[in-house]
Structures are given as C-alpha cells and as structure tokens.
Amino acid sequence: MSEALERIRDQAGPCGIVCAACPLGNGSVAESASQTKKHISECKIPMWSPYIPGGDSIDWSAVDRGLEWVEKYACCAGCANGGGPPDCTIRICARQRGYDLCSSCSDLDGCTKFEWLKEHGQRLKQSLMECRGLSREEYIRKMKDKKPW
Numbered sequence: 001m002s003e004a005l006e007r008i009r010d011q012a013g014p015c016g017i018v019c020a021a022c023p024l025g026n027g028s029v030a031e032s033a034s035q036t037k038k039h040i041s042e043c044k045i046p047m048w049s050p051y052i053p054g055g056d057s058i059d060w061s062a063v064d065r066g067l068e069w070v071e072k073y074a075c076c077a078g079c080a081n082g083g084g085p086p087d088c089t090i091r092i093c094a095r096q097r098g099y100d101l102c103s104s105c106s107d108l109d110g111c112t113k114f115e116w117l118k119e120h121g122q123r124l125k126q127s128l129m130e131c132r133g134l135s136r137e138e139y140i141r142k143m144k145d146k147k148p149w
Contacts, residue, residue, distance in 0.1 A: 003027070011078040012136060014094030014102050015114065016124040018143045024076040025083070033070035040064075089113040100136040103128040 008019035008026065019025035040046070040063070049055030077083030079091050090113045094102055102108050108128060114121030131139050 007081065008076075008078040008083075010137075010140060011080050012101065012140050012143070013079040013084060013091065014099060015088075015090040015117070015121075016101065016103070016128045016131075016139070016143070018140050018146075019076070019078040020140075020144055021147050022076065024074060025078055027075050030071050030075040033067045033074065037064065037067040037071065040067075089116065101128065101131075101139055103132050103134065103139065 011019040011025070013019070017025075023029045040060075046058075046060035049058055049060070079088075084091065090102065093113050094100070094105070097105060099105055102111070102125075105111070108125060111125065114125050117124065127143065131142060134142065
C-alpha cells in the first residue's frame with residue numbers, strides 16, 4: 001500500500017468524498033505526474049519533439065516544472081489530517097455542527113455549501129442523502145471503491 005493511501009485509508013470528508021477513492025488522496029495524481037516525467041525523460045521526447053508538428057513550440061522545462069509541482073503538491077492528506085482547502089465551507093459547517101458526515105445533517109437537502117464544487121457537489125449531496133443513517137465507517141465501506149462525484 002502506498003504511503004499516501006495508508007495515510008488516508010479510513011478517511012472520508014464530511015462532504016462524502018472517501019479519501020481512498022479520490023485520486024488526490026490516494027496519490028495516483030502525484031504518481032502519474034512522476035511516471036509521466038520519467039517517461040518524457042527516458043523516451044527523450046524533448047529531443048525528437050521538434051520534428052513533430054507543434055513540438056518545436058513546447059517549453060519542456062516548463063512542462064518539467066509543472067509535473068514536479070503536481071508530484072509534490074497534488075496529494076491531499078484528507079480533512080482529518082489537515083488536507084483539502086483550508087476554507088472549505090462544508091468542513092467548517094460540519095465541524096461547527098458536530099457531524100462526521102453531512103448525511104447526518106437535517107439541512108442537507110437545501111444546503112448551498114456544496115455549490116463551490118459545481119456538479120460534483122450535487123453528486124456528493126445525492127450520495128450522502130442516499131446513505132443517510134449509515135455510520136462514517138459503514139459509509140466508507142460502501143463507497144470505498146466509488147467516486148461519488
């Protein structure tokens with residue numbers, strides 16, 4: 001099990017994201033960036049790209065810097081470990097109300113705090129509403145292999 005996945009294995013945010021199913025939480029985004037960087041280097045893509053249409057206009061040092069950034073920073077520790085946006089309205093509200101999951105909240109149906117997540121927020125709310133009555137642990141077991149967004 002990867003270090004990132006071990007760190008968030010039994011976590012779910014109050015919003016219903018199960019960290020192990022999230023590509024940022026389980027480390028797959030960071031790992032993909034690392035692998036992409038490795039493949040670009042090993043295949044010497046910057047060397048032969050000028051011979052392919054549009055390849056001469058690519059700034060490979062910028063691509064490398066971008067992939068290094070993703071590798072380093074695109075890995076969420078999960079809400080319980082201080083990850084996610086510090087100003088997440090969903091997490092702040094859930095903590096103030098004492099909820100582990102927003103599915104426990106009687107105001108979930110009309111909640112507007114998910115709006116910043118756009119269509120993902122609506123899908124998360126729907127998943128939470130469908131799982132009302134489940135404990136956090138039961139919810140994680142049910143959703144561990146699913147992305148509710």
